[in-house]
Amino acid sequence: LIAFLAPKPLLGQRVLITAGPTFEAIDPVRGITNLSSGKMGFAVARAAREAGAEVTLVAGPVHLPTPRGVQRIDVSSAREMHAAAVQQAQEAHVFIATAAVADWRPASPAEHKIKKDGSGQVPQLSFVENPDILAGIARSPRARTGELYCVGFAAESENLQANAQAKRARKGVPLLVANIGPATFGRDDNALLLVDEKGVVELPHASKRVLAQQLIAEIARRVAGDVI
Ligand code: CTP
Ligand code: CA
Numbered sequence: 001l002i003a004f005l006a007p008k009p010l011l012g013q014r015v016l017i018t019a020g021p022t023f024e025a026i027d028p029v030r031g032i033t034n035l036s037s038g039k040m041g042f043a044v045a046r047a048a049r050e051a052g053a054e055v056t057l058v059a060g061p062v063h064l065p066t067p068r069g070v071q072r073i074d075v076s077s078a079r080e081m082h083a084a085a086v087q088q089a090q091e092a093h094v095f096i097a098t099a100a101v102a103d104w105r106p107a108s109p110a111e112h113k114i115k116k117d118g119s120g121q122v123p124q125l126s127f128v129e130n131p132d133i134l135a136g137i138a139r140s141p142r143a144r145t146g147e148l149y150c151v152g153f154a155a156e157s158e159n160l161q162a163n164a165q166a167k168r169a170r171k172g173v174p175l176l177v178a179n180i181g182p183a184t185f186g187r188d189d190n191a192l193l194l195v196d197e198k199g200v201v202e203l204p205h206a207s208k209r210v211l212a213q214q215l216i217a218e219i220a221r222r223v224a225g226d227v228i
Contacts, residue, residue: 008052020060
């Protein structure tokens with residue numbers, strides 16, 4: 001009942017969210033990934049849904065329950081996440097990129113499991129860069145005209161504010177959200193710094209659930225065009 005009576009600032013809006021890590025294969029049984037838990041992205045999906053949005057969540061490999069009423073698309077690699085996100089972005093009004101996308105993938109994953117050959121020789125891996133999902137979508141015509149509002153996330157370990165502003169410009173997005181504090185992966189709490197053209201808003205330390213609700217409220221105000 002409380003959720004039913006709550007304000008719905010994103011009613012009628014389609015929101016696309018990427019979340020979690022990606023997994024990049026080395027061979028059929030091995031790969032590289034990272035420690036993203038997906039918790040922040042899933043909390044943002046839940047908050048967006050509760051704000052009345054139609055939510056699509058493109059999730060890397062995580063073991064988290066799908067928030068109620070959210071459409072979930074499971075993917076594994078950065079390239080799969082890219083394909084799903086680009087397709088879904090065509091219809092979205094808001095894109096929030098919370099995923100910790102692997103920056104590189106093994107250039108040529110082995111078709112069969114790599115075996116030790118007994119000589120003590122170790123395999124040499126070479127990497128290629130993955131597509132930048134956020135930057136690519138932020139360059140699309142619908143994003144450029146403001147029909148699609150793009151939000152990036154960043155985990156910075158130093159010079160938070162300066163790095164976040166630089167990253168916002170590099171990605172070409174109106175809003176970039178920086179995690180404050182070094183070890184946020186896997187935790188249930190966080191603190192966020194919201195960086196946009198006007199400056200900086202801090203969302204102080206709280207649960208990811210509360211932060212997600214505050215972030216969605218901030219995004220809804222910007223999408224509605226009434227940010228002072
Ligand atoms: N991102 C993305 N696709 C990638 C890399 C990043 O969509 N291939 C998105 C992330 O989901 C996040 C934002 O871009 O919203 C910033 O990610 P981050 O890793 O902080 O930035 P990078 O541009 O990859 O720079 P670096 O890791 O070198 O700091
Ligand atoms: Ca990166």
